[in-house]
Amino acid sequence: MPDPISTADPLGVLARLVEVGEGLVPADLIDTGRALVERAGQRRLIAPGVGVVALLGATGSGKSSLFNAICGAELAPVAVTRPTSTQPIAALPTAPPPAVDSAVGRLLDWLGVHERVRIPETPSWGPSAVGVGPSTVLLDLPDVDSDVTRHRAVAERLAGLVDVLVWVLDPEKYADAVIHHDFIEPMAEHAAVSVVALNQVDRLSDRDREAATQDLTRLLAAEGMAGVDVIQVSARTGQGVPELRARIRAVADAEDVTHTRLCADARAWAALVRERIPQEGVDAPGPSADTSLEAVVQAAGRAIGVERIADAVGASMRLGAARRVGWLPARWVSRLRRDPLRAMHLGADVRGHRPAPDGPTPVVARTSLPAPDVAADAAMRVATEAYAASRTRQLPDAAREQATARLCEGAKQLYDQLDAAVARTDLEQAASPRWWAVANAAQVLTTLMALVGGAWLAVLYLMDRYLLLPVDPPRWGHVPWPTILLLAGLLGGLALAAAGTALARVGAARRRARARERLQRAVAEVVSTSVETPLEQELARYAEVSGLLDTLCPPSR
Incomplete structure (x- = not known):
């Protein structure tokens, strides 16, 4: 049994989803989820307690200028005519403790950020409390809408790794489809670690500034980020920069912001999975055929030949009775007939393989049962498919x-x-x-009586014919005892054989019924193990996947 998964730990839920979702969740998403679990483990081990904040925005939004304003120094190159951030730049905290500085270095190596600058202790402008915290790194990323593919790829990669996302928008392109549809909307689950800054507000009148802010707030709400406030800033004049810096610090200094970001990644992944595998299937009407498990058992029994084997059990007992309780002089005829169970490699051939009461199940040789005919095989497959279709009607098409x-x-x-x-x-x-055994002994006795009577009569005949010594045998009334012995032996043997045969037929019918019941039970166990149990496991696995998805991404969301 798997360990219970705490619903308060989305990363634990994600790890379990990746484990049990193989084959149910699309393979590409399983790979993504597995990579996320691995990345989460690496991130929490590399630099615990160190946060990374990234400025993201479109071309001309003024990210680099805002980066410098937050740091209080000209750390990133700024240009008016073209984008200048072709590689991410990291602003390291001012004079951090050695342990933090070492952790920052390891983290930036892991992120692949090689351009690093240190925020000066004395800022060139602005208040003295510059930067975003004593254990937080600020990144200036390339434009997310860059025409250079590798620049955009760098921004996309780091946006998926950093702890806090600061979306820098400008009055002209704050509603740009690229940044909204390709970045902000897919990361709606990351609202708790997101900050939105409307830069260059010094270019707007008070009325236009409020209108742009309200429109941007509306867009964010429609994209699932209703709780994120829009902060009006101007990197050129410094307006709103202290408020933005304070907001970033508040988000970055929240308890375990890295864990919060990773949990948001898990929920975003679950939302993608939910889009690919709907949670409820169509309640389609069932097949016209019988869809019960019993129908599969009956079809399997017909395919393997339960009735044929049961008939052979009865015939085998009748044959055995003929050899043991039949009329002794005629038993040689029954010996010419082959036991039908032996013909199937059953019965006597497997007696030595019977399991001990407390021992392991023995290895049993294959029988010689004939292969099922085409009709029986097709009937069993149809019954199996009908049963599976009936049990999985509520599942989505792909899962079904x-x-x-x-x-x-x-x-x-x-x-x-x-x-x-x-x-x-x-x-x-x-x-x-x-x-x-009793009947056999009686048959031997009657046969001996007949032999004694016959031999006695033969001796009397030979003595009278060849030795001319007529001997008068003892009589019972008028009937000689040798004749009585001969007739009693013959007629008694025949009568005992007839009675034994009748009793054997009754016993054979009962044994046939018991064998049929055991065979049906054995077939039912195989069908349960090979058909019902795997299907139940598949349904239970899908139910677990659905429950875990509901935990990460409730349907109402």
């Missing part, structure tokens, strides 16, 4: 098709398992009924 395909693939091995189950089934061939 996958579950049915897995089940039908496993059903290909069903005949081997059914064959082994039949071979292990006790068909009551190891012992004969006790009355057979």
Whole structure:
């Protein structure tokens, strides 16, 4: 049993989802989720307690100017005519403790940020409390809408790794589709670690500034970031920079902001999964055929030949009775007939393989049962598919098709398992009924009587014919005892044989019924193990995946 997953730990839920979602969640998303779990472990080990804040924006939004204003010094190059941030630049905190400085270095190496500058202790302008915190790094990233593919790729990669996202927008392009549709909207789950700055507000009148702010707030709310306030700033005049700096520090200094960011990544991943695998399937009407598990059991029983085997059990007992309780002079005829169970490699051939009461299940040789005919095989496959379709009707199409395909693939091995189950089934061939010994003794006795009577009569005939010594045998009334012995032996043997045969038929019918019941039970166990249990496991796995997705990304969201 897996350890319980705390719903308060989205990363634990994500790890479990990646583990159990194989085959249910699209492979590309499983790979993404697995990479996220691995990245989360690395991030928390590399630099715990150190945060990374990144400024993201489109060309001309003034990121670099705002970066310098927050740091209080000209650390990033600024140009009016073209973008200048072609590589990310990291502003390191002023005089951090050695442990923090070492952790910052490891973290930036992991992020792949090589251009690093130190925020000066004495800023060139602005208040003395510059930067975004004593253990927080500020990044200036390339433009997210850059025409240079590798510049945009760098921005996209780091946007997926940093702890706090500061979206820098300008009055002219604050509603630009690239930054909203490609970046902000997909990262709506990251609202708790996001800050939005409307830069260059000094270019607007008070009325236009408020209108732009309200419109941007509306856009953010429509994209799932209703709780994120828009901060009006001007990197050129310094307006709003202290407020922005304070807001960034508040978000970055929140308890375990790295964990918050990673949890947001987990929820965003879950939202993508939910889009790809809807949580509820179509309640389509079931197939017209019987869709119960019992229908599969019956079809499997017909395919493996339960009735044929049960008939062979009855015939085998009747044959055994003919050899043990039949009329002794005619038993040689029954010896010419082959035991039908032996023909199937059942019964006497597997007596030595019976399991001990507390011992392991023995290895049983294959039987010689004939392969199922085409009709029986098709009927079993149809019953299996109908059962699977009935049980998975509530699943989405992809999951239903996958579950049915897995089940039908496993059903290909069903005949081997059914064959082994039949071979292990006790068909009551190891012992004969006790009355057979008594009947056999009676048959031997009657035969001896007939032999004695016949021999006696033969001796009397030879003495009278060849020795001319007529001997008058003892009589019972008028009937000689030799004749009585001969007739009693013959007629008694025939009567005992007839009675024994009748009793054997009754016993054979009962044994046939018991064997049929055992065989049906064995077939049901195989079907349960090979059909029902895998399907239940698949349904349970999908239910767990759905529950974990609901934990990370509730349907109402």
